Amino acid sequence: MRVTHLSTYHLFGGAAVAANRLHQALSKVGWMYGGVESTMLVGTSNRQEKHRPAPGVTYLANNFLAEQTAFGRFVAERLYFLPYERNRSVRFQFSPAAFGTNIDFHPAIQQADILHLHWINFGFLSLSGLKSLFNLGKPVVWTLHDQWAFTGGCHYSRGCDHFLTHCHQCPYLKKPGEQDLSHQVFDKKEAVFQGANLHFTPPSRWLSDEAIRSKLLRSFPFTIIPYAIDQDTFRPIDRAEANAQLTIPATDRPRILFGSANVTDQRKGFRYFAEALQLLHQQQPDVTPEILVFGKGRSYLFDELPYPIQHLGVLTTQEDIVAAYNAADVLVVPSLEDNLPNTVIESLSCGTPVVGFRTGGIPEMIDHEQNGYLAEIGSAQELADGLAFVLRQQNPDLLRQTARQSAEDRFSEEVVARQHIELYQQLLAG
Secondary structure, three states, rough: OOOEEEEOOOOHHHHHHHHHHHHHHHHHHHHHHHEEEEEEOOOOHHHHHHHOOOOEEOOOOOHHHHHHHHHHHHHHHHHHHOOEEEOOHHOOOOOOOOOOOOOOOOHHHHHHOOOEOOOOOOOOOOOOHHHHOOOOOOOOOOOOOOOOHOOOOOOOOOOOHHOOOOOOOOOOOOOOOOOOOHHHHHHOOOHHHOOOOOEEEEOHHHHHHHHHHHOOOOOOOOOOOOOOOOOOOOOOOOHHHHHHHHOOOOOOOOOEEEEEOOOOOOOHHHHHHHHHHHHHHHOOOOOOOOOEEEEEEEHHHHHHOOOEEEEOOOOOOHHHHHHHOOOEEEEEEEEOOOOHHHHHHHHHHHHOOOOOOOOOHHHHOOEEOOEEEEEOOOOOOHHHHHHHHHHHHHHHHHHHHHHHHHHHHHHHHHHHHHHHHHHHHHHHHH
């Protein structure tokens, strides 16, 4: 059985990381289930990815001209949306999918028995490109990494429910209306999905429920399958080893970790974390943690935190990422909207409990007061209560062991790969 995964990026962004981890998992354990040959076809690369070739990964943009062409499609997509965008804050949060490349005749497509879509925006696949793939008649599995597939263009609807009937009056647009851009993209998606041999695999029950309620996807089959992670890499290590890897000094203070691709992304909720720290400082004066932050950007709130903070910047190696989780006593995830965050999976695999809001797929990952703590969305007070719960644990080792075990049970490569292979076999048989 040959499976080709399609992703705009290889290792850039959470969706790409999740797609690559599934590809690696299938490559490792596929032989146990009758033989699965996994290939990953990537639209473009960033500088780091060029120097880290991986088995079974093929870059569509594999030379200078192809890279420039791919970048041109990305620019064209952004310029297309520019006259419509409400403001700069939504520039990369809405994808009209007007520009893309044609990959029908690529060997990785022609030889595949199953096509597996992941995040394919930013100039990789246009709506017409998707239609061409569907017209090949091959079974298509699509892992939803956000809400884009069933909206008029936004990746997260932020409370808007127009996708339930027909997108219009889009809050991302400068001039929302009954026939606005979201309405037009929605119409095009209806035509693209008509008659397609599609099976959706959202990684969280939350995203599955949203998609099943949507007008665009409610008639398609769904199977919830979580993300996979290599738990030989993401594992508990000694705290001294973690400190040395990050070149940070040892400390008697407990450590709280916050990580995001972009610290300033409002959806990631750093301001609620900052408010929770103020409450923790007032209500638990004997708890004196140190804050570790990794990711791009620097929040203006850093200088207002009541505790010392170390900004680790962008962590570019798995060794550094593993060390960050192991250097901390707890990870905080105050996201306002999220699917199945890789950070939570990684943290639990490293045995580090997680405190997060009860939103998206996060409640499916955190067992309240077992491997972490769930706070009501938007409640800085409950976030502070959760941090106090973890930092005041009488038996922190038990909490860490439970966190690791929960990750092994749900996100191990064999567990997740087996679920995908069983689905692939059903689709080819039926």
